[in-house]
Amino acid sequence: MTRSSKTAFLEPDAASCSLPGRRVFITGASSGIGAALARRYAARGCELGLVGRRLDALQGLCRSLPGQGHRIYALDVRDRVALHVAARDFLDSGPVDLVIASAGISAGTLTDAPEDHTVFQAIFDTNVLSMVTTFEPFVAPMRARGRGTLVGIGSVAGVRGLPGAGAYSASKAAVRAYCESLRVELHGSGVRVVTVAPGFIATPMTARNPYRMPFLMPVDRFAEQAVRAIDAGVSYRVIPWPMAWVARLLRLVPDALYDAVAARRKRKPRMGEHP
Template identity: 45%
Template sequence: MRTGNKFTNAVVTGACGGFGRALARQLLEGGATVALVGLNRAVLEELHNAHPQRSRIYTPDVSDSAAMQACAADWMAAHGTPDLVIANAGVAGGYATAEAADLAFFRRALEINLLGVPTTFQPFMAAMLAAGRGALVGVASIAGWRGLPGNGAYCASKAGLIAYLQSLRAELRPSGLSVSTVSPGYLRTALTAGNRFAMPGLMEPEQAAATLLRRVAAGAEQIVLPRRVGWLSRALDLLPETLHDRILLAQPRKPRPGEPGSTPVPGLTNDNKN
């Protein structure tokens, strides 16, 4: 349940990344009981060891339905129905359609960034619907608003996620459950550390986490982090397509998986630390 603006039972996927770790830490420090879902057990153990009575560690692939259902069953048997589920797990990387090897990354981006969200929500839905309360949060991206050169896999996965969350929000309006779409711009995390292009409005994950939790508690359906980057993106969309593309093409491309500055992708590399 929630007391005022305070969530008390939360599930956070991607809890070992910069943004997810900040979300989990702030929830735990605020007194919530938190399911820590991620692949880097060492990071999750740091969070768990600080609050061992109010957290559990889970390390599934978020696109694996059976694994996520097992996590949800274990969590709810121990701690009951969550009032907050944040589907934050995600991967990023550059993409080149002409490169056959990049198709494997495209597939994993869709599996984790898009399919991973309903696969995270589904095991908790029946209990949350029965309770008639709770917040479902999907972390999309401003990159889902418009395709960016050299970033087609990530943009497509986040655009699909935004559409999915719109559909789910409409379905659940009579139910008492809320659905929030979060569209970050650039957060200072491992996923942006290798970016070689300008990142206007770069935001610290702790600030972004605090804003997200406050606005979800207030019932916000659309959350842009930070807001001014959303305004900039919308302003650029007013330009003619050819001029917009020319501006974007002048920026360096995001590193493709395996290139210097790229981050590992679970299921695509041997280093599952995201």
């Protein structure tokens, strides 16, 4: 069934999930972290609204999930109108308890390469502005109910800038600051804001990295730990835990030392480059 935006596709089932009132809206659900979180919440009996760019991937994921009542929305999260249509459709079926903004893209970028400007823009639009767009329709209903959780997926890459990753590192630093601001704005409303910062997780996004990835974690194990953090309502959590210590240490390293070490690190390939 197609709604007002030609990019939004919905596939509702007849029955609701086995745990009434537990409804979860996830962007970036076509693959990687978003798909793994969808599997975890579906296994709990939740009713899901799944957003992603690839209709075939969403349909395959939905068919593999336990439970019923799941809806899929094939759209680009940079399309604010389409994303809001999807959010309103899911809200029309009942209150939403949890929103996870997991959509994200990554690519190497160089400031002195004029052709990379459009890549910078795409990364910021997808990783930061689409998170704002995702949360917008849900804040007022959650405030009115006095409960709900908004989750932003950040990254350890946002702790310090990495060579050749100016767009991605900056976007993930912005995610942390944005979610912190939102958490303060919603303080006392009953609406929680959780930031989950993955380290290196085995997903299609990291598969092209040409450098060593310490503490690389399977995506389903990450999802299990992320769900625990969301359940606990933590404000900020790095997963896996060894990367949390690395992140803390990185913040303490003097700039001169960090620059000398990081400058020798292999950079992430740019669009069209081979690792």
